[in-house]
Amino acid sequence: MAEAVVIGAGAVGIATASYLQREGWSVTVVDREPAGLSGASFGNAGLIATHIVEPIAVRSILPKLPGMLLDPTAPLAIRWWYLPTLLPWLVRLLKATAPAEVERISHALGTQLARADEAYRVLIDDADAEALVRRKGVMVVYPDKAYLEANAAYALDLRRRNGVPFEILGDNALRSMLPALSRDYGIGVHFTAASHTVDPFLLVSALARRFEAKGGAFHRAHATGFESTGDRVTGVRTDAGVVRADLVVLAAGIWSKPLAAQLGSRVPLDSERGYHVMLGAPGLELALPAIVGDVRFSVTPMAAGIRVGGTIEFAGLDAAPNPARHEALLGHARRVFPGLKTEIQTRWMGHRPSLPDSMPVIGPSPHLRNVFFGFGHGHLGLTSAAITGRAIADMAAGRTPPFDPTPFRVDRF
Secondary structure, three states, X not given: OOEEEEEOOOHHHHHHHXXXXXXXXXXXXXXXXXXXXXXXXXXXXXXXXXXXXXXXXXXXXXHHHHHHHHOOOOOEEEOHHHHHHHHHHHHHHHHOOOHHHHHHHHHHHHHHHOOHHHHHHHHHHHOOOHXXXXXXXXXXXXXXXXXXXXXXXXXXXXXXXXXXXXXEEOHHHHHHHOOOOOOOXXXXXXXXXXXXXXXXXXXXXXXXXXXXXXXXXXXXXXXXXXXXXXXXXEEEEEEOEEEEOOEEEEOOHHHHHHHHHHOOOOOXXXXXXXXXXXXXXXXXXXXXOEEEOOOOEEEEEEOOEEEEEEEEEEOOOOOOOOHHHHHHHXXXXXXXXXXXXXXXXXXXXXXXXXXXXOOOEEXXXXXXXXXXXXXXXXXXXXXXXXXXXXXXXXXXXXXXXXXXXXXXXXXXX
């Protein structure tokens, strides 16, 4: 049986391994950590956010740059000493704000995300993990209609034109779904096709257990390089030996950059550092996740309580977390949900693997015949995991994937 090696045991890696297994490959997942335990797959907001088709660069961030450097607790912040390193990434981000680029990126993401839920259902049903998913949509709340029209009208129009279903709710309808919401918020956009998991780690773990029960293997080690012959990789080097490979998929999240370079593909991958606070006894219930549109953070009901998460910080991989960002999240959450209790909590910071055009890398290596890439999903790693895995499995089998992979190619930069 042909041997496939997937580097990365996060949501994307496990979903890809599962889809390759369904194609008849003997699959080994290489990661130093257990499935779903490290990286963004553990600490994300739990949203299967099929509605987020617009890039983060819908508007130029250039006028906001001074504030990003001066306020370390802003929703989008850059630690000043990291700016020289980040500058090339920011230049590419600014290029992605051109109207034609925004339209192109949104269309590409829209065609991909429109198939994300269908791809997930296959894996979730197979793993008997439906109990970990809630299909009630996601609510984005705004202070009032004027704020929504001034700040979100273009993004909503992009979503409408790319087939994202939603409904705009006035104060009474909004409050019937989120009764604990502050009176400072009087309008909401309900994205009805979105969903969420009550625990992203448990969901990835469930898919991993099913993969292993069907014969999949885990090699607990750090991938360090590759062995190759001609235009084919024959093995993945690790700190615990070489794993033989007839097919290799690189899906290692933020840690994909140096490995991709070894495979001949240099990518402008950087970390959007995200934070969350998990509240174990929040004192209120939420029927569905809420995203606060004016501050840009999420509040997600989970099995273990409520997760308050979000924000973007650029500071590289090695800088320590900034505790003030956790405190800022808590302050915003208490203001938006006045009855929220925050005494029992855990805190987390992790790395979203992000590319400046807000699109992941999905597809074959231009240099090596048996190598595929699936990384750089940014805010949409959990959302895009299954459809990414299905697309890679289709391409590895010589079939046309369920969306056009051309915009996601690794050499687009």
